[in-house]
Amino acid sequence: MRYNTIFIDLDNTIWDFETNSRNSLSYCFDKFNYQNFFPDFETFYQIYHQHNNTLWGLYREAKITKHILNRERFLFPLQSIGIENKTLAQSFGENYLETLSVQSILIDGAYNLLCYLKEKNYHLFILSNGFEEVQTKKMQSANIIDFFDGIILSDYIGYNKPHKKIFEFALQKANAKKELTIMIGDDWEADIVGAKNMGIDQIFFNRTNILTPFAPTYEVNHISMIKKLL
Ligand SMILES: [Mg+2]
Numbered sequence: 469m470r471y472n473t474i475f476i477d478l479d480n481t482i483w484d485f486e487t488n489s490r491n492s493l494s495y496c497f498d499k500f501n502y503q504n505f506f507p508d509f510e511t512f513y514q515i516y517h518q519h520n521n522t523l524w525g526l527y528r529e530a531k532i533t534k535h536i537l538n539r540e541r542f543l544f545p546l547q548s549i550g551i552e553n554k555t556l557a558q559s560f561g562e563n564y565l566e567t568l569s570v571q572s573i574l575i576d577g578a579y580n581l582l583c584y585l586k587e588k589n590y591h592l593f594i595l596s597n598g599f600e601e602v603q604t605k606k607m608q609s610a611n612i613i614d615f616f617d618g619i620i621l622s623d624y625i626g627y628n629k630p631h632k633k634i635f636e637f638a639l640q641k642a643n644a645k646k647e648l649t650i651m652i653g654d655d656w657e658a659d660i661v662g663a664k665n666m667g668i669d670q671i672f673f674n675r676t677n678i679l680t681p682f683a684p685t686y687e688v689n690h691i692s693m694i695k696k697l698l
Contacts, residue, residue, distance in 0.1 A: 475620075492568040528629075575691055596620070603623075
């Protein structure tokens with residue numbers, strides 16, 4: 469066996485963050501009567517989504533805190549239409565995270581892949597930039613937590629992927645050798661560049677067929693294709 473340890477990103481690699489997040493936002497949109505402010509959910513979603521991506525970029529580079537990210541992403545859509553209501557934005561945000569953590573839709577083929585990898589006796593670790601308060605709950609909701617030997621979150625140590633420190637921490641926590649470890653992830657910068665800089669092989673789950681500046685160790689566009697590699 470070429471590898472014995474696998475680091476796996478959670479959001480949008482195993483757990484379908486995009487769908488689960490959209491469904492949770494839609495639920496909160498109705499619950500908080502946001503149709504009073506926005507013509508429809510889609511309009512709200514586009515405003516939220518774009519700004520959220522910008523804020524996550526800043527968070528990953530440690531330019532803003534988790535607290536600011538969580539506050540600003542829900543304040544912004546309201547501010548963009550001239551509404552200043554911090555209490556509403558905060559309640560919406562809290563409800564969103566609660567709702568999100570009980571969603572269970574997985575990426576197509578992910579459950580099957582986890583069964584396969586477990587059967588092959590790989591040591592599996594989640595390596596994620598997501599928040600401590602929700603990542604474990606999300607995995608419990610989707611019934612996948614037992615597949616993993618450990619959950620390693622950037623939240624624990626204060627360094628996000630692609631920072632070297634989180635990969636060093638993960639290798640230590642997993643008691644793994646980097647030559648025998650491979651990283652699976654959908655985020656080019658965080659997962660693939662991060663692992664490569666640490667000397668860890670990578671499987672890039674290229675969901676949207678982006679052009680990459682260098683060739684990762686392996687590249688797949690469907691998660692089921694990983695079975696042929698490991
Ligand atoms: Mg991801």
